[in-house]
Amino acid sequence: MKDEHIIKILDGAPLSRLSVEQLELVRSHSRNCVSCATAYRAFSVSSTVIKERAQVVVEPTPFFQTKVLAALRERQSLENVPVFSRLWKSAGALVASMAVTTAVLAGLSFMVPPAVAPAADQTASAYSAESLLLDQGSEDQMSYEQVLSTIYADDEAK
Amino acid sequence: MKAFTQLKSFEGRGSMEGWLTRIATNTCLNLIRSAKRRPESTVSDLTDDENKWLDAQLSDVAGEPRHSVEQTLIAADLADRVLNVLSPEDQMALLMMDGEDASVKEVAEATGWSESKVKVRAFRARKKVREAMEKLLGPRKGGAVGNEG
Numbered sequence: 219m220k221d222e223h224i225i226k227i228l229d230g231a232p233l234s235r236l237s238v239e240q241l242e243l244v245r246s247h248s249r250n251c252v253s254c255a256t257a258y259r260a261f262s263v264s265s266t267v268i269k270e271r272a273q274v275v276v277e278p279t280p281f282f283q284t285k286v287l288a289a290l291r292e293r294q295s296l297e298n299v300p301v302f303s304r305l306w307k308s309a310g311a312l313v314a315s316m317a318v319t320t321a322v323l324a325g326l327s328f329m330v331p332p333a334v335a336p337a338a339d340q341t342a343s344a345y346s347a348e349s350l351l352l353d354q355g356s357e358d359q360m361s362y363e364q365v366l367s368t369i370y371a372d373d374e375a376k
Numbered sequence: 377m378k379a380f381t382q383l384k385s386f387e388g389r390g391s392m393e394g395w396l397t398r399i400a401t402n403t404c405l406n407l408i409r410s411a412k413r414r415p416e417s418t419v420s421d422l423t424d425d426e427n428k429w430l431d432a433q434l435s436d437v438a439g440e441p442r443h444s445v446e447q448t449l450i451a452a453d454l455a456d457r458v459l460n461v462l463s464p465e466d467q468m469a470l471l472m473m474d475g476e477d478a479s480v481k482e483v484a485e486a487t488g489w490s491e492s493k494v495k496v497r498a499f500r501a502r503k504k505v506r507e508a509m510e511k512l513l514g515p516r517k518g519g520a521v522g523n524e525g
Contacts, residue, residue, distance in 0.1 A: 225503075228502070228506065229499050229502045229503045229506065230499060230502075232473055232474040232477070232502075233474075234474075234477060235477075256510055256513075257506060257510065259434065259510075259513060260506045260507075260509035260510040260513055261502075261506050261509075263430065263433055263434070263509055263513065264455075264458055264502075264505045264506055264508075264509040265474060266433060266451065267451045267452070267454045267455040267458065267509075268455050268459075268470065268471065268474045268475045268505070269474070269475055270447075270448050270451030270452055270455065271451065271452045271455035271456070271459070271471065271475055272471055272475025272476050273448060273452075274448060274449065274452045
């Protein structure tokens, strides 16, 4: 039998779950194969240490109960605090700084006069005068019918 | 504590026992993850007690572990050394299956993994641990030794 087959049996299941036939097969093969014997030896020892490891009961620290109770109390006190104040606690600094920045910018925009550009201003007034004149002209303009009737009246008079 | 604080999240679809097991498993997994991993141990890293324990184990024909508290702790330290080569998930699978005799189904239920995933993890973990133990045992004498087959 190939070595690989024995090793696959070893890696395939815990030592305690190997059947009698499988164990016999492994042992008989290991008697004639150094590498499988080494693997079986290591497998047996590692199975033992893992079993022993599982038996070790980890005792909690003497302060475990105190810590748990403190954590519980902290959680309960957090649940009693309103949502807004919890939000304010976490984002208060950011919101306050944003509000201060907005107030400063608003103050600056009212206090400091805007810079005047003369050329642009003149152009703007020229355009305004022109449009004013045109607007006035448009109001005085005769209608098409009035123009026609005036022309015909002139022709008839001639 | 976690179960108590997360009680609201229990929807009652599965069993309470399964839900608690899952919480305990995930907590343990996180603990293993947070533990600092040490490099793989070599023979020279072993303490005198650990060397003696291994020698005694190999010379013991019956292979029965010694059940004194001290011996158990030495064995547990050795287990930690070899388990250190595994990922937290593989450690969990191996400890549950080989240490606590849990079935594949039980491990799958506790971890939320598929049964095939549990089998693969346990197989891989057993192989790695065996190889790490072979290195630790090194040239020690003991057990059946024969010709290369």
